[in-house]
Amino acid sequence: MGIPRGRRRLAMAVVALLATVAVVVIGYRVLAPAEVSTVARADYPPAAQPAAGVVGRLPVAPLIVDGRLRVYAAHRQVYADRPVDWRYRTTPYWSYRRWPAELTGVVASGSTVVSRWSDGRLVALDAPTGRVLWRADGPEPVKSAAVVRRTGAATVWDPSGLHLTELPDGRTVVVASGDAEARGVEVRGGRQLWRVDLPGGCRSDVGTTASGQLIGLDRCAGPATVEFRDAATGAVRERWRPPGGADELVVTPLGCRTGRSDCPALRTAGPGDAAGRGWLLGTGEPVAAPALDPAGATVVGERAVVVLDGVAVGRSARTGAELWRSADLGAVRVLAAQPGRVHLLTETNDLVTLDPATGGQLSRFSLNVGRDGTGWAPGAVGVGGGFVAVERLRRPVNPDGDDKRYYLTSEAVILAAT
Incomplete structure (x- = not known):
């Protein structure tokens, strides 16, 4: 004896309704706005004091935070690893992810990491723990036509519209x-x-x-x-x-x-x-400040540093008076500067670091790791805490090429302590 037709239709309707509800619930859980915060489960590492030289190579650009962590940017995630002087990227120390917003910028002040998202939201994270310190509304970032490269260098080293x-x-x-x-x-x-x-x-x-x-x-x-x-x-x-x-x-x-x-x-x-x-x-x-007129000149404290006719020269930024010159470096150009250091790069990709106050050489070494060699062109540069990180680009540089053609290797960022 079969099930009456009316009951059969009712049962089919109930099954269809339950399936629809399940699809809606699953879709909401997948697509609804959400954030996932994975906090640190280990002690905050001590500040590193590595010897001058190449530390290692990384697939993404690190923001050096508090001299203890490396903070990275992904499409919808900001995360950190440690120790800061480790040769490779390691398992995340902490991680913060949002959906469906995209990460557009990261800056750090002391032990506070501030991230900005495509919906304008600002989220501050505690570097020692990865815990959310605060959230604030902000304007939506200007949409840019620039290509977002896989290292995330623009997001952590030069975030557009986000400044401290x-x-x-x-x-x-x-x-x-x-x-x-x-x-x-x-x-x-x-x-x-x-x-x-x-x-x-x-x-x-x-x-x-x-x-x-x-x-x-x-x-x-x-x-x-x-x-x-x-x-x-x-x-x-x-x-x-x-x-x-x-x-x-x-x-x-x-x-x-x-x-x-x-x-x-x-x-x-x-x-x-x-x-x-x-x-x-x-x-x-x-x-x-005429001492800063030449292309490539930079300033560290009260000192202007520029390379003129192959000679690195330090001048008073205010008066222009020459304070020192270093003529035995070979062909160099100013790469970057940070407090107490000015970094020069030679034609053969030696990194030379000078004291901007005296011109004294603090360190010099080849920016080479493993068997990668030095036949690359420098891309974006990030500095902090005495570290220098440089994107290595394939020669000749093709700014319109895809990432595989644009970068030297899959681990395109070389990290050095100076």
Whole structure:
């Protein structure tokens, strides 16, 4: 005796309903916004003090945090490993992942790591534990047409629209800007200090100064003008154009502590300029610094360092007076700088590190690891805590090539202690 037709239809309807509910539940669990925080399960490592030389090679670009961790960027994840001087990437010490937002920038102040996401969200993580310290809303980042390479170097070494600066009272502010809005958030505690509307499309952020200001380039009405916005209040304190400058300007920050944050100087250039003009930054108008005019010049503290006719020269950034010169290095160029160190790269990819105050050589060694050799071109560079990390590109460099053609090897980043 079979099941009555009415009951059979009812049973089929119930089964279909249950299947639909199951699909909805599974779909929600997979696609719903979520975050996954995997905190550290080991002790915070001590600060490393490795001997000068190549530490190792990595597949992704490290942000050196607190002299103890390496922090990396993935598509939807920020994570750390340790020890900072280990030869290869290791199992994550901690990890933080969001969905469906994408990671667009990472900066670090002391032991606080601040990440920015494609929905504008700012999330601060505690470097020793990986725990979330605070969350804050911010403007959505400007969408860029630039290719995001597999090392994530742009995300951790030069994040667009995400900068740090220290106020005169010692507080540190993270400034996040989008196409039509900027916000300043205190790193300690995540309190929003200000929010301002910006003219979209005709203004861009350049970086931050070492004296607590956001540098912007305004092309909205008339000649390009550099503006300095107080990072404590969001108010514009100064609008400035270099005397006799062109209507169009390219503004390049110099000597920044990391990326384009906490920069003590900048260079302005007009169309067709071979180099430009250097300027020291303070609380008022920029002060002319001819020692920073040459292309490739940088500043470390009060010292300007430049390579002229193959000779590394140190000058007073304020007066231009020559302080030292080092003529026995071979053909070199300035690669990067950090407090107490200026890094030069030779034609054969030797890394030479000088004391910017005296010109004394702190270290020199070949940037070679394993059997990789030195027949590569330098790409993006990140520095911090005495370490230097360099992307190694395949020669001849093809900026339009895919990652396999663009990079020398799968482990394209070489890490060195200086």
